[in-house]
Amino acid sequence: MEELVNELKKYLIEALNLEEMTPDDIDSDAPLFGEGLGLDSIDALELIVILDKNYGIKLSSPAEGKNIFRSIRTIAAYVAEHRTR
């Protein structure tokens, strides 16, 4: 699981141009939106695309996304269970 968490952090850093950050700088349990990493709605779309392109996971509803995108760890848990590649 930790390997997947780190992999997700790397994808996130690359997609969101957080070039000054390393995976270690991102708290795996911190909220992604609002007070945590401070991501916005377009960043959520980046996450949707990361899951689709890298793990073959297609999310289809905001309610589903809201639960999955709570933190890097919740995303990793969902990916581990639902990935098709």
Add this chain to the structure above:
Amino acid sequence: MSGRQWSGNTFGNGWMHRGLVSVLRHVDVSVLYAFSAVFIVPFCLLFWREGRRSSYSFFRKRLGYGRLKSARMTYSNHLKFAEIVIDRFAMYAGRTFGMEVEGLEHFNALAAGKEGFLHLSSHIGNYEMAGYTLVSEDKVINAVVFSGEKESVMKSRGDMFSRTNIRMIGIREDMGHLFEIDNALAEGNIVSFPSDRYMPGSRMLRCRVFGAEASFPQGPFSVATMRGLEALAVNVMKAGRKKYVIYVTPLHYDRTLSRRQQMQHLLEAYAAELEKRVLQYPDQWFNFFDFWK
């Protein structure tokens, strides 16, 4: 109406909009143009300070016109805006306009492919008039629209577009629009974004346009480069009393660069096209706020 940001919805309430559509079923647009020129536009210039100031400042500072010409263009700018609003309601009322497309081959080439692509529009001219003309048999056009728009305008748009393969995606708080945008592109359809109006609080990109740096929304450029999609600038300009020209221009960006550089590349191509069309039709610049603040 704040200094930096325009609310972005159409003036007037529901019964005014419905009334205007009813009037335009029986009265030619020329009558309403004349009424606007004599009554509405002078009233707006007198009492809508922000619109008057931003318009005058655009001609004076950004286009470098003299004082007299800037004042004349400010009137012309407001009148043109009134005319394009009238034309829009005339279209809802079933009136037709002469439409010419420059660069249709670019749209057709992408529409014939399997991949989804983007239309990047601007608040210049009258993009909505492209609704009937620039259509694809195989791909649905999903227009991302501001959800704060008046219900009557949204209903008229809905009624009009129900006869075409154009759908609207309203920006919503629950991020549902993101799923709709992503699904539309993943299914090979078209998504259309107004790309020149940055909303405070959201991520932005900076680019020089008309000689000074301005903020643009990162969203449309991010969505395009996320999946390496093709993007077209689509600007619909009023070229005569009842004639519009749709300009379709491919926007190129280097996909080997980093994501940030790709977005910047794409934005610069978009901004160059925006400048080109505004210089061609200077009185059709409709960002009535301090765009360069």
